[in-house]
């Protein structure tokens with residue numbers, strides 16, 4: 001039998017095969033005893049424009065399968081949150097990042113984020129909720145209930161990825177704090193340690209990074225708290241140990257390395273809106289019909305694809321069926 005050894009992120013079947021197929025094949029191999037042999041292993045400017053589009057299908061359903069486990073010991077179950085387009089290669093997902101606390105170049109987070117200490121980790125919960133206080137991460141995230149969701153990530157800079165996240169629905173986490181009816185929004189804050197985060201020496205943003213969602217957005221089935229990707233724990237550059245993933249909004253809403261959750265009654269300030277209110281609104285729903293003041297949002301560069309690989313940007317990043325109702329009657333150009 002041919003056994004190919006590669007670095008964990010290199011040429012994994014998962015990069016070219018829909019993940020469920022990959023897992024099915026893996027299970028078949030396991031059944032044949034093959035596992036023992038193989039060890040199977042700001043948002044500053046936009047991308048340039050070119051015309052090359054690909055049809056997409058975002059398939060959602062409620063079916064689930066048996067738990068998977070990963071090298072790090074993360075146990076998670078597969079779900080039907082899938083994307084028909086290929087997953088972005090692991091090296092691109094973890095090597096081409098926005099995490100301005102570590103610098104503004106795309107490779108700065110991969111180079112410098114290892115300096116951030118992520119264990120132990122606690123989250124302060126404040127505001128309009130019955131249960132508030134400081135909680136260990138393990139008391140916030142139920143590691144026995146982890147699931148995998150493959151989502152599109154669309155950055156406001158007009159590039160996109162397809163990422164297999166591991167985590168839990170945000171709604172499940174928030175409910176456990178028993179928010180009161182005064183909690184109309186939920187605000188999030190990123191860890192801030194200036195000695196570990198070299199980018200925070202510069203006033204690029206008003207540190208710490210902050211974000212927020214309306215409560216009904218936060219409780220939507222798609223809003224997700226990720227603790228892993230590609231089957232393993234989140235690398236620091238992707239927002240370890242816990243980050244938000246809001247797939248129908250521009251990537252900057254998906255705040256990384258969360259240390260505070262606050263239930264509030266007024267719309268909370270958000271980092272990019274503070275920095276440039278005319279360019280970045282609170283809602284930030286992916287919207288090909290509203291150009292950024294400095295570039296079009298009609299299409300996006302597919303990271304990890306061929307050099308000129310582009311696709312048409314979809315309203316709500318293709319998740320309209322799940323989220324359009326949240327914005328019924330709203331002018332989404334004005335409320336961008």
Ligand code: MTE
Pocket residue numbers: 042043093096097098099100101153154155156190209237238239250251252253254255256257
């Ligand atoms: N969170 C923090 N704390 N700091 C950041 O600079 N960048 C945002 C978002 N979350 C950012 C952040 C932006 S602009 C994007 S596109 C996504 O993270 C990128 O996530 P990724 O690097 O995992 O692809």
